[in-house]
Amino acid sequence: MSPEGTENRQTYYLGGGCFWCLDAVYRKLRGVTSVVSGYMGGEAATANYRAVCGGTTGHAEVVAVTFDPEVIPSDVVLDVFIASHDPTSLNRQGYDVGTQYRSVMFYETEEEREVFETALRRHQEHFRSPIVTEVSRAPVFHEAEAIHQDYYEQNPGAGYCNVIINPKLSKVRRYYASWLVEAASH
Template sequence: MKFRIYAVLSIVLSFFLFSCASKGSDSIESMNSALASAKNAKPPLLGPRTTPAQGKDGPRIEEQFGMPVNIVRTDGLQYAILAGGCFWCLEGVYELVPGVEDVISGYEGGSAPSPTYEEVSTGTTGYAESVLILFDPAKVSYGELLDIFWHIHDPTTKDRQGYDVGPQYRSAVFYLNDTQKAEAQKSIRAQQEEWPVPIVTEVRPAGLFWPAEDYHQDFYSNNPDYGYCQVIITPKVEKVFQAK
């Protein structure tokens, strides 16, 4: 009788331990899967963006999308266009930088007009997930924006940033004039001394910048508790601002 009881208990215990181990493995796989697919999910709660040209102090970036952005502004503000993985990440950090007036998530580097997120996600359009940064050079320089750029992504991985894989996630600086081109090249040379492997960041002239869909705009500030934001973006924000 005792033997039967022990046998039953042994079977139950074995099943319990196996279930726990399986759940642990499933948890890891589930987390990996969630992170890999998080950008394809549209969170149910998104703060509305009144206009794709809305800045901190009202409209800042003119309704000029679909046109070349290498223009001279009359208010002294300047543009920068950067790509380095998920545009949520770059936007989330740069929106908090003093001297940055506005940040728009969008697509740069391709040629087809009006690209959609679904099209860019195929990796066949030539576009990269990018951010258009409007900044006040009297408060933050282009070089300082680049310094931050190197700290919030890995410029040595080609067509990949963590779970985000494909040419749409490549590292790139899209310059708007010769001064930005020279500064980007100089910055890369300086950064290369900090990396044991070659930096693969592209330095290319900016073409047409297309804003991403509304649900991508201000994503981090609207959804700080979203899983991808907590796991991926918040550490980048903390890295930049704790270092200051």
């Protein structure tokens, strides 16, 4: 039995470059109840930032996005994911290069896999290059160290936040304003 009020919640495990970016974006959306940065998809039994950034574990930086589909549809969650990074870029996002920055969606059920693949097909027409987002069965999720949780909010003046994350947030504000927490309060 689910805890009270969580029976309709879903969690998607999504990787689109540095997890700080997706963490910042999803924390701004109505209906998102939790965002946890972590690592998935590697061969090593454990994962930490130093090992994953070293490129030897095979893990990707991901966020576990938990949301209420009665408040925000899963299609919107996935549309924001695709809009928040370049799904046509293999093993890199901007200046972040390596398999740990790959575009990836980890599914837990066959229904989720179909939803993910449908979203990717739906968005392909918006890109000149093929979408290379990996869709894989969800392995163990390793929660990232505390310093990586809600990084943007904790470090708003950091160069990475200003140069990399702020433009992504601006894009989400422009195209998904009706789903923003701040829009709901107006």
